[in-house]
Amino acid sequence: MSVRELVVLGTASQVPTRHRNHNGYLLRWDGEGILFDPGEGTQRQMLRAGVAAHDLNRICVTHFHGDHSLGLAGVIQRINLDKVPHPVTAHYPKSGQRFFDRLRYSTAYRETVGITEAPVSADGPLATGSSYELETRKLSHPVESYGYRVVEPDGRRMLPDRLAAHGIKGPDVGRIQREGSVSGVLLEDVSEVRRGQRFAFVMDTRLCDGVHALAEGCDMLVIESTFLDEDIDLAVDHGHLTAGQAATVARDAGVRHLVLTHFSQRYSDHGGTSRSSEAESGGEFERQARAAGFEGELTVAHDLLRVPVPKRR
Template sequence: MIELVVLGSGSAVPTRERNHPSVWLRYMGEAFLLDCGEGTQRQLALAELSYAKIDIVCITHWHPDHALGLVGLLHTLETESVARTIHVIGPDATRNVNGFMASAAKSEKADIETMDVPQGGGVVRETPYYRIRAFPTLHNVRSYGYVFEEKDRWHYDMDKVERMKIPVRVLEELRQKLVINYGDRRLAIGEVAERIHGKKVVYTGDTLPTENTIEAAKGADLLIHDATYLEKREDKYHSTAEDAARVASAAGVKQLMLIHFSKIYADARAHVAAAKKIFPNTIAAEDLMALKIV
């Protein structure tokens, strides 16, 4: 299960209803932030989530509305003597964190590890259970979206396992290798287990609609896409609600969440209505909205 809480659904200028962009995600006990705009710590408090349990922060780009909250987060970890490793991933993450951010926070107790996203994107973190992949987006500075993918797993049919008298140690080897020599035959994992496909969440950050996003989002359970405007404003390098819906449709995602709404709109009802004409399963991000993907 992947849990998400929208901490901020606004854009460059916050409003009473919408904070700067940030999405909290939790999977198997690890907590992640997708962007960390100014005020993210307070939003965590309002959502009753702990700043001290953040493991990884993925920054899409270094515009203040997406990254300025990182300074405060690192400073709080220092002030509260939170001894833990926090991983910061982003374009030029090392230079930015070790420069103006780290100098402001001066965190000694929080162990900060940075990873610079490669120029063309790629896998930026991988464990036996999930991977995080960055992909280039199209904004007015270097920027990346992120794909959070739960790895496929296998559910063993224990009746078959017992009938074939397969020991536990062999099951583990089979899980890792998928096909093994067992007795006098080759044994494939599909003979004794069912594949459970992993869940997938995609977050774009700021971007115009691109083929990169369509490719990255293919088959996603949830696409969280920039929908700053209702009318085209390509000079701002942001998407409209209709742009986001077309990307969602082309990628064959299950659900689209619009995010990063401009302060010029009182609410997102018109955005959702416009998007639903193209992609019916559309919702609008709202601050402190919680979702579970199971």
């Protein structure tokens, strides 16, 4: 049975708190695992979440700020230490190649796994997995940043009443699926389009065309909401989104399940400029997202949370 779920490893932004680790998100998609933005401490968070290096097939880095990439060194070394038997591919902005090289070879270790480097330099398709296509779009941040989108190709759903009406049964059902027609009956006559699932991962960015393109029609959108709406000026200045902006994007894109994450430490119980407890601020992120008109399923993420990708309609 296929498993499609998001495993949240960390939800902090620039500064971790007592309850929020730096970023880290694993998407389990059937038999593959895509690790997004492994920030500092990701290797330990994987252990706590029951995620092994063997679960990783791809690593996708949106940009080279520390809270999104400092964990690369440990994750890559763990992949080699555990001698992962399958290929692992790393995607990241090509402009940050020097940062990737430094992190990959930050200390001495024995390389046992050939990690394939596949840097990103433009919008469009990146790769094909066992049951998905990986796409990317450029975002708007002080350093070059890209979001990622996982798209399952559309399929066909067989319709029993139409099969019966056309006398298609037994082995001919499989045959018409393979060949497209049987005895003059077309596949389109006895089936309908089964839309593939879509997942998008959007981190540090202002509102831009790339955000909307990534979110369009997604079953699940994981998106940064670093600030609350009253701090929108800070969001714009630093290249981030507010809860209301993220929810508006999801609303307009027809997103089914919105996952808010990447929260500023100013809303935590970390100390200093704290204005509320994490539980209270989490409620405020939800309130502002609902006030923006998003009516779908909504999750304000916390570390070690598991979120199933919505079932097909």
